[in-house]
Amino acid sequence: MNTQPSENTREARKDMVRRLFPQGIPHLWCPTLTHFSTPGRLDKMRTRHHWQHLSPYVKGALVPGSTGEGWEMNDDDIRQLLEVILDIAKATDIRVLIGVLKTDVLSMLECIDATLTFLKHRTGIHRTEEALLASNVVGFTVCPPKGSELSQSALTDGLTEVALRGLPLAFYQLPQVTGNELTAETIQTLAERFQGFYLFKDTSGTDRVARSNLDFHDVFLVRGAEGDYHRWLKNAGGPYDGFLLSTANVFATQLTAIQSMLDEGQADKAATLSGRIGRVIEGCFKLLEGFPAGNSFTNANKVLDHLMAFGEEGLHRDPPLLYSGVRLPVKFIEHTADLLRQEALFPVRGYLS
Numbered sequence: 001m002n003t004q005p006s007e008n009t010r011e012a013r014k015d016m017v018r019r020l021f022p023q024g025i026p027h028l029w030c031p032t033l034t035h036f037s038t039p040g041r042l043d044k045m046r047t048r049h050h051w052q053h054l055s056p057y058v059k060g061a062l063v064p065g066s067t068g069e070g071w072e073m074n075d076d077d078i079r080q081l082l083e084v085i086l087d088i089a090k091a092t093d094i095r096v097l098i099g100v101l102k103t104d105v106l107s108m109l110e111c112i113d114a115t116l117t118f119l120k121h122r123t124g125i126h127r128t129e130e131a132l133l134a135s136n137v138v139g140f141t142v143c144p145p146k147g148s149e150l151s152q153s154a155l156t157d158g159l160t161e162v163a164l165r166g167l168p169l170a171f172y173q174l175p176q177v178t179g180n181e182l183t184a185e186t187i188q189t190l191a192e193r194f195q196g197f198y199l200f201k202d203t204s205g206t207d208r209v210a211r212s213n214l215d216f217h218d219v220f221l222v223r224g225a226e227g228d229y230h231r232w233l234k235n236a237g238g239p240y241d242g243f244l245l246s247t248a249n250v251f252a253t254q255l256t257a258i259q260s261m262l263d264e265g266q267a268d269k270a271a272t273l274s275g276r277i278g279r280v281i282e283g284c285f286k287l288l289e290g291f292p293a294g295n296s297f298t299n300a301n302k303v304l305d306h307l308m309a310f311g312e313e314g315l316h317r318d319p320p321l322l323y324s325g326v327r328l329p330v331k332f333i334e335h336t337a338d339l340l341r342q343e344a345l346f347p348v349r350g351y352l353s
Contacts, residue, residue: 010195013198016198023059027242028060029244030060032054033067033301034047034070039321049309050249053308054248060097063085063098064078066177067297086136100112105161140168141172144158144180145158147178172201172203173209185214188215199222201224221240221241227281229258229274247304249304280304280342293322294324311347
């Protein structure tokens with residue numbers, strides 16, 4: 001019996017994943033925050049400590065992402081960020097998906113080509129996959145092209161142009177930016193055709209792709225929307241293989257514990273912990289709603305991480321900076337500290353104390 005093309009693609013995808021992830025694809029991913037010491041200037045030491053704090057629980061990172069203020073950065077800023085992050089990623093054994101935060105296909109391809117040139121020059125390795133592996137890079141994350149008027153056929157054509165490069169890819173459902181949403185049938189078609197497409201992130205909150213029950217040929221599904229963490233993973237009967245969450249910057253320990261509880265059949269404990277962190281996150285996001293600088297993912301997580309890093313001392317330190325140079329108001333720190341205390345999640349001593 002001849003092997004069907006989709007089966008060949010599935011097997012080739014499995015082989016690629018084994019090379020990229022000898023220990024398997026991580027179940028918890030984090031779009032890491034970007035820390036600044038002064039407006040526009042990276043705080044390398046602060047970043048290193050943050051990644052060291054995450055590393056026991058987070059083994060995959062998206063850099064840059066929305067939470068890392070990547071949509072606001074220019075190409076030079078992102079290159080400088082990667083110079084810092086890739087060294088830290090090697091030291092902490094965290095795999096990196098490089099975010100290609102462009103809204104049209106031509107810009108996506110130019111960004112990917114320029115980044116590959118950068119990685120090859122940085123490592124001194126000409127072969128693409130070897131240069132990626134030497135950099136702890138496991139591919140590129142791309143969104144569909146922007147446009148609410150675009151048909152599924154147009155979105156497929158756009159992503160096909162990127163996938164034809166033959167690189168490891170994650171496709172990112174981000175309707176908040178792109179103004180459109182990939183259907184489950186579109187994702188299935190792309191999964192059947194392209195072995196490099198191995199991870200799909202959905203931050204829409206509708207979860208229509210994951211809940212469709214279609215066969216995605218072993219593409220790894222991660223949820224990017226917040227809330228009800230105990231319900232969405234496959235070990236709880238949900239449709240997702242893992243999470244790629246902005247709040248993994250802050251609650252990686254608790255998110256990992258929820259998964260362990262579910263593995264051990266402790267669904268009630270998982271639900272209780274999920275509720276505690278969910279209420280903090282919901283309250284913090286609501287608190288920062290409408291703040292004119294940055295975005296809600298960045299702002300909420302910077303406030304929360306500030307307190308996790310410094311504990312009580314954080315109430316007396318300058319609040320964190322955004323890429324724009326705006327410093328988040330002290331009142332957000334104080335109110336968020338109250339939210340954490342209410343759920344017994346406030347650290348008296350932070351990971352930087």
